[in-house]
Amino acid sequence: xxxxxxxxxxxxxxxxxxxxxxxxxxxxxxxxxxxxxxxxxxxxxxxxxxxxxxxxxxxxxxxxxxxxxxxxxxxxxxxxxxxxxxxxxxxxxxxxxxxxxxxxxxxxxxxxxxxxxxxxxxxxxxxxxxxxxxxxxxxxxxxxxxxxxxxxxxxxxxxxxxxxxxxxxxxxxxxxxxxxxxxxxxxxxxxxxxxxxxxxxxxxxxxxxxxxxxxxxxxxxxxxxxxxxxxxxxxxxxxxxxxxxxxxxxxxxxxxxxxxxxxxxxxxxxxxxxxxxxxxxxxxxxxxxxxxxxxxxxxxxxxxxxxxxxxxxxxxxxxxxxxxxxxxxxxxxx
Numbered sequence: 666x667x668x669x670x671x672x673x674x675x676x677x678x679x680x681x682x683x684x685x686x687x688x689x690x691x692x693x694x695x696x697x698x699x700x701x702x703x704x705x706x707x708x709x710x711x712x713x714x715x716x717x718x719x720x721x722x723x724x725x726x727x728x729x730x731x732x733x734x735x736x737x738x739x740x741x742x743x744x745x746x747x748x749x750x751x752x753x754x755x756x757x758x759x760x761x762x763x764x765x766x767x768x769x770x771x772x773x774x775x776x777x778x779x780x781x782x783x784x785x786x787x788x789x790x791x792x793x794x795x796x797x798x799x800x801x802x803x804x805x806x807x808x809x810x811x812x813x814x815x816x817x818x819x820x821x822x823x824x825x826x827x828x829x830x831x832x833x834x835x836x837x838x839x840x841x842x843x844x845x846x847x848x849x850x851x852x853x854x855x856x857x858x859x860x861x862x863x864x865x866x867x868x869x870x871x872x873x874x875x876x877x878x879x880x881x882x883x884x885x886x887x888x889x890x891x892x893x894x895x896x897x898x899x900x901x902x903x904x905x906x907x908x909x910x911x912x913x914x915x916x917x918x919x920x921x922x923x924x925x926x927x928x929x930x931x932x933x934x935x936x937x938x939x940x941x942x943x944x945x946x947x948x949x950x951x952x953x954x955x956x957x958x959x960x961x962x963x964x965x966x967x968x969x970x971x972x973x974x975x976x977x978x979x980x981x982x983x984x985x986x987x988x989x990x991x992x993x994x995x996x997x998x999x
Contacts, residue, residue, distance in 0.1 A: 676779070676948040676961075693847060693893025694787050695911075696794035700933040700969050701923040702945055708938040708966060709748040713928045714974035716743060716983040720930060721837045742928070743974030743983055749938040752789060753946075753964025756782045760957045775961065779948055782963035786946045790935075791894045791910050794969050798844065798932070799915040803971075804987060806915075806994035807831070813916075813996050814852040822858050824993065825884045825918070832918050832991040836930065840918035840991070843886045847893035848913040849996055850877070859883060886918070913997040920989035922972060931972055932986045938966040 719740035727736050756778035766774035797803060807828065811818040825843065832840050845853075853859050854872050862883050863870050870879070877889040892911030899906040922931020937945050946965035953960050971986035 673949050673951045673962075676775075676950050693891055694791050695844070695890040695892050695894075696787075696791040696969075697935060697945070698842070698890055699798060699844065699919060699921065700794055700935045701921065702937050703927055703934040704937050704939045705747075705749075706938075706940055708941070709746075711744040711746050713742040714745045714972060714983060714985060715928050715930065716740065716974070717836060717930070717985065717988050745970070745972060745974050746979075747936040747968045747970045749936055749966045749968040751941070751964060751966045752786065753962060754782050754785045755963075756961045757953070757956065757958040758961065760959075763959070775950075775959075778961040779963065782961055783946065783948070786963050786965065788894060788896055788910070790965075790967070790969070791892075792896065794933075794935075795892060795894075795910045795912075797969070797971070798917060798919075798990070799912050799992070801992070801994070804917070804990050804992040806992050808995035809993055812998045813849060813856060814998055816852075816855045817857050819856050820858055821853060821856055822862060822884060825886060825916075828918055828991050828993055829886065835991070836920065836988045838920055838930065838989075840886060841921040842888040842890050842919055843881070843884060844890045844892060844911065844915075844917045844919060845996075846909050846911040846913040846915075847891055848909060849916060850880070850889075850891045852913075852997070853880065914994060916993040916996050918991040918993075922989075930985055930989055932989045933969060933971045936968045936970060941966040 719738070725736065729735050758774050758778050763774040766777065809820075809824045811820060813819045813821050813824075829840060832838075854875055859875075859880075860872055863872055863875065863879075866883070867879070877891050881887065881889040892909070894910045895907050896910055897905045898908040919932045920930055922929045922934055927934065935945070942965045944965075945967065946963050949962045949964070951960050951962070952958075971984075972989070973981050973986055974983040976982055
């Protein structure tokens with residue numbers, strides 16, 4: 666449905682079509698798997714944080730004598746904060762352009778404009794999340810001895826196993842996933858240690874057909890999240906420079922917090938203010954008669970926040986995110 670003058674039309678049909686496209690694994694947007702959406706009716710608020718020491722409180726005698734009281738915990742919730750902000754982009758569809766596109770395929774003008782705006786929003790969100798996760802200012806980096814693109818000497822299986830043990834020692838849990846870039850995923854297919862493990866544990870497997878799921882089995886982790894999204898890092902008017910949003914220099918084990926329990930330990934959540942944007946993102950259209958254009962607008966009101974408690978001055982008290990992540994560096998030689 667096209668908009669009339671002075672009206673904004675909500676277009677969930679276009680949003681659904683664009684979502685089907687970006688859910689194609691070839692696009693590899695993984696940010697919302699790392700920081701799953703938490704839907705909220707407040708655009709800014711606090712949320713409960715359980716300190717790790719409370720989750721893994723020291724064992725004590727739980728015996729109870731007749732008529733005596735039971736042992737009780739005495740820890741207190743701490744508070745984290747979030748503040749959503751609106752991000753959005755628009756794509757104009759000139760009446761002349763619409764006629765040309767729709768002459769080929771009815772409705773294609775709306776879909777093409779929505780696809781461009783939708784991907785721009787998700788790419789921008791992916792960049793915000795990846796730049797916070799693969800960041801030595803936020804997480805202590807642990808360099809592997811042999812880069813994973815040093816195919817004969819690299820030991821990614823050993824590296825991930827050692828990192829998993831260290832992860833367990835720092836938070837008492839096992840990781841839910843390993844984040845790697847698409848370049849790293851490709852390099853691992855040529856790594857001797859990976860090839861040999863597949864040869865003997867999964868005979869007959871074509872190494873070039875190795876999936877992220879199979880790689881997870883080889884590395885003994887629940888899942889491997891392959892970040893394949895790219896951006897053009899060149900300035901406007903210059904030749905395109907295609908850049909990975911997830912750096913091939915890093916890999917990272919993480920604990921993922923998902924579902925309705927916001928106090929569940931994990932690295933972070935994406936807070937979505939549903940009073941303003943019911944979905945992540947929403948698609949709207951309006952008419953701009955002075956330019957003889959229909960405008961497709963894609964937007965959301967979000968905050969990608971680490972799970973951290975803070976004091977009244979905003980200082981971090983309990984950094985659950987840092988405890989629920991283990992950053993590996995020196996993954997690539999270049």
